[in-house]
Every structure is written in structure tokens, then in C-alpha cells.
Amino acid sequence: MTPTWIAVDWGTTNLRLWVMDATGQVITSLTSSQGMNALQSGQFEPVLLDLLDPYLSDEKTLPVMCCGMVGARQGWTDAGYLAVPSGVPDGTNATRVTGTDTRISVHIISGLKQQSPADVMRGEETQISGFLRQYPDFDGVICLPGTHTKWVHISAAEVVSFQTFMTGELFGLLSKQSVLRHSVDVKEFDQDSFETALDDTMSRPQNLAAQLFNLRANSLVGDQSGAQARGRLSGLLIGAELAAARPYWLGQNVAIIGADNLAQLYQAALLAQGLSAQISDVTDMTISGLTAAYKSLAKA
Template sequence: MPQTPVSIIVDWGTTSLRASLVSDAGETLAHLETQGGIQFIKDGRFEEALMAAIEPWFAEHGLLPVFAIGMITSRNGWLEVPYVDTPANATDLAAGSRQLNLANGAPVTFLAGLRNPKGDPFPDVMRGEETQIVGHGLEKDQTLVLPGTHSKWARVQAGRIVRFQTYVTGEIFALLTQHSFIARAAVPQANAAIDWQAFDRGAALAAGNSRAADSFFAIIFSARTGLLDGKLKPSETLDYVSGLVIGSEFRQARSCGWFQPGDTIGIIGNDGLNDRYKRVAPMFELRVEEGHNDEAKQGVLLIAAEKAPAGV
């Protein structure tokens, strides 16, 4: 029996727009992606761009409600939605969302990001990851890591996201491997496969008892001295640095109290880094529960199922 489309989810970021047509059973019936990220939208013509992408779905299925996440809800987007403060659950996030109606009458709900007012030294923020955490589930008390350009470590407790902290790990990796002394010496592998042996060496160094392991500015220079000393090949450098950087994130997260040896953590999100994080976790004596790779959509549906948001 064909499923009935009931909503449209739009993940609209800086560089692209992705839209999904979703059924009452939560299945994705259709999906599209354009390069129309918000940085390319002139003169605030967001509605025009959205309609160009999803009007055929309206034409076929009627005025379905639209749910928008991503930077489209930020100051640089269509409608800035204030952050909701932790502790927060799906109900709190739904209450913080904002709504407007398209010219055709279809409602667009802009979901809120999340703010940790107890961030150190300043309140920390996320915009999108909170939806993934809700989609992963808030029933069980647990610590989650969401790998990415700006990774998030988050704590779920008593049914709410209670706190989180940002680590700019992915950005540090990109800076080092695109613009630094490492970029000048590294040679990407001929095939695109991950060199797990090189990755493990970097991660094990960060996880180990070396006195330099707490000194990232020093230990990262090993990407150069390893080459000079013949201990590291140019083709191994990128994955060695990847392991060293992600391992350093775990080490720093441990020193901030995010976990202790023997704990179980969840690794969720789907930005392509999860396999690397899964590999590092055991080096810090962590057990891992994996996400189901569908958290963002499930999170939107759970937040959408809460009470109707306030208009603007």
C-alpha cells in the first residue's frame, strides 16, 4: 500500500538545500538536493528559492507543512530563531520554534537551535545537532558525541539534553592539512582508502602516556619530525594527523569530564567521520553504541509532533 506524504523537511545550510518528502510512517518518499545554499540567496528571496525546489510536491500532494532546519534559522537565514536553553527536550524545542506561512498558505516551521548557558567560558551553541540528539532518543541517560567540523559532546539525562560542549576538531584538521607545514609535505594516498595503520599510530599517540600528549601544539609537530626521521611517509601523513587530531579530541574531552574509562558513549550523526571516532573510542577504554544514521529526520518528526509553535 503506498504511503501518504504528510510533511516536507528542508535542511537548508550555507552551501546547499536538501529537501525530503516524508510519509506518515516516517519514510522518505522523495529527496532532492540543490546548490542553492543561503549564501547564494540575494535580497532575501528565500521563498522564491524554496518554491523553485519543492513546488512540484505541493502541486502533487497539497499544502503539506514544511519543517526547516540548518543555517536558514540563523541570523543569516530567512527567519532567525532564538536558541532554546538547556536542559531541553522535544517539547521545549518545539515551543521555541517559529512559523510563517508561504504565499500559497503552507506553514513553514523553523526549528530552534540549542544553547548551553553554563558553557565555559561563554554559553555554547549548536544549530542542527540538537535535532539529531532528539532523533537518537532521550529515554536513556547517556553521553553522545556528534563528530564534525565542530564536534559536539552532549549529555542526555532524565529525558533532556542537559549540557554540551563544542570541539573544533574537524576545522583544526582542515586547517592543518590544507594550509600548514603539514599541507606542504603530505601526499594524499593514490586510492581514497583510509590508511588505518597510520591513523591508529596518530590516535594511539594521543591516547598514550607520552608526556607530550597533553601538548597539542608540540605533538602535532611530529607530523614533520616523523618525516624528517624517516618514521612517517608523506602518503601516511594525512591519516596520521587525522588520528592524532581525533585522539586529541577524546583526550581533551576526558580531561573536561565527558567520560571515564569503562563508560559507554553513543556516536551519532552522519558526516562521514563516525568510523574514525568508533576506532578511537576503545583506545580510551570506551564502549560505543552507534546511531541509526537517520537521527536528523526522526528528530524533526518528534519535534513536529509536539504542540504547535508560536507564529511570528
């Protein structure tokens, strides 16, 4: 199969790349840890050329469609933002990276920004674009769990507003780098503790700050296990997020774009609030969104 174009999700810590054929199928997929944070501005092209080496030819130019932090100010090229309310960005408003090797032509999809309350996204707009290809009439709220979880209000195929929560990053910092690591840094996860803690912060969010050190103290003077502490920390933080995101999900049609355990935790948390949210796979949505952008580019 001949590669026709390249799809790239280039984030802060990772790069994921798919070699695509003319029918829209994935020929090969690659993952690299050379995310934006690991690279200086001049290193993006060499990294990409290195990964693409087996697929390059002097005879033709291979289109490369990228989304994610590669388009940030501190990335390869600033791909800017569309301001919400807005349709999802696609190839027509993507930024063409100038001065690259003639065997590739690189385009970076624009992010989305919101003036008030101030917020930004890069990468999730492409997942949303993929989701809207599959569900063009979706009206409601999309939750995208991750390091920075996004809640996105969609209406009439437009992004109306959105809000970002640092829940995943907070969980990582607290469980690996704070004093809680002595109690929480285990592989096991107790679901009951998650649900109890979720309920605790949902009903009394003002008590969150008082609950954190308690996770450490409970392993010192109580009989709390590591799995219970880990489940509880996750429940406290996701509970605090859900309490603050209530205007987004309350009485809404909610969909989740995510993967694995984290998406399932959000699904369980929403179910506890009486909301049944379906999970769409984040990789599928990303490839679909990048495909939409590539196709709109070809048409333009």
C-alpha cells in the first residue's frame, strides 16, 4: 500500500503518527516520546523526517496534517486559535509550515480560544471534529478526560463554550511528587473509595482542601490501604471537577471522548449523578478529525 498522507497528533509529552493510504485506512502507526516539551524549535522537522524516512520519496510531496501542542507558541509554528463560538477548525484554516523539506508539506490545525472566561485548547478540537463526523446532529456536552480535562458545549455543529480542568495534572503531581506519594503511589485502585470520595466532594466541595492531607494521615494512624488512598484521591479531585463543571453537565446530553480507565471513571462519576454518557475512543476520533482536516485541505 502506498502512503497518501500522514496524520500526526503531536502533544506536550508524546507524538502519535499514522501513515494513511488513499482509502483512509491506517497503514502503520508510530508513537514517540518526542513531544513538544522535549524539543527546541528547530528540532520538530528533523524528528518528523526521521520517523517518516521509510515513506519519503523525491518524486512526490507527502501531505502531513498535525494537531496538538505542535501548533503552540512554544511549538513548531504558532497555528493560532479560532475564537468560540466557532465551527471546529479544519484544513482550510490550518497553518502551512514554511521552509520544510520539499518531500513533505506540513499543516497544523488551529486551536480554539475563549475570551471570557479565558480558556484555550489544542488537539481536542480535532477529536471533537472527528466525533462530529460520526454524530453530526449531536447537541449537548462533550467531556474529554485527560491531563487537562475539557468540558465542551456543542450546539448546531459549533463549539459554543468550553472549560478546562487540571484534574489529571493535579492527580499526577499529588500522587507522585507530594507527601501523599508515600500513601498513594501504588498500582491498585479501590473503586468503593473512589465513589465515596466523589460523593464527599460533590456534596461538600468546600471541604476538599481539608481532605487531602487526611489521605496521608490515614495511612499513618489509621488502616487505610494504598489502593483505598489512591481511589479516594481520584474521587476527591474528579468530584471537585464535577462540582465546578455542574453548569456544563446538569440536565445535558453528555458524551465522553477518552480511553481506558480514566474515561470509565468519568462515566461512573456521571452515572452516579444520573447521567448515562457513552464513550467514544479518543484515537478513533483523533484519526477521524485529522482525516476531515486533510480532506478539507484537498478540496480547498
